[in-house]
Amino acid sequence: xxxxxxxxxxxxxxxxxxxxxxxxxxxxxxxxxxxxxxxxxxxxxxxxxxxxxxxxxxxxxxxxxxxxxxxxxxxxxxxxxxxxxxxxxxxxxxxxxxxxxxxxxxxxx
Numbered sequence: 001x002x003x004x005x006x007x008x009x010x011x012x013x014x015x016x017x018x019x020x021x022x023x024x025x026x027x028x029x030x031x032x033x034x035x036x037x038x039x040x041x042x043x044x045x046x047x048x049x050x051x052x053x054x055x056x057x058x059x060x061x062x063x064x065x066x067x068x069x070x071x072x073x074x075x076x077x078x079x080x081x082x083x084x085x086x087x088x089x090x091x092x093x094x095x096x097x098x099x100x101x102x103x104x105x106x107x108x109x
Contacts, residue, residue, distance in 0.1 A: 022098050022100055022101075025096065025098055025101075036078065038075070038076060038077060038078035039057035039058045039059045039061070039076065039077055039078065040057065040058045040077070040078045040079055041055045041056070041057060041058075041068070041077060041079075041080060041093075041103065041106065042056055042057065042058050042106065042107070043055070043056040043106050043107045043108060043109040044056070044103055044104075044106050044107075044108060044109070045062075045108060045109055046108065050104075052065060052091070052103055052104070053065050054068075055068045055091075055103075056109045057077070062109070065091070068091055069082055069089050069091050072091055073089075079093060079094050079096075079101070080092065080093055080094060080103070081093075081094055091103065
């Protein structure tokens with residue numbers, strides 16, 4: 001079944017809506033973090049196995065993984081959680097349904 005060229009492309013409209021929502025959610029998270037005096041993680045460094053070994057914050061600081069864990073536990077880093085699994089603490093982005101801001105999907109530095 002072919003689509004009538006004069007009818008709206010519902011999938012495209014919905015995808016644009018989702019993308020705009022993701023952009024707006026990211027902006028709101030950064031604004032909220034800044035208002036609370038927190039930094040956000042904006043980029044990551046990975047080893048050859050793809051494990052995150054360091055992070056870069058919105059203030060430009062580069063933190064090794066252990067320091068980032070410590071700062072997240074102390075509430076200095078926004079939009080991340082620390083949980084205990086496999087006998088160690090693990091840093092992860094807060095679940096918000098937006099894949100683009102997951103730590104694994106952030107830009108590399």
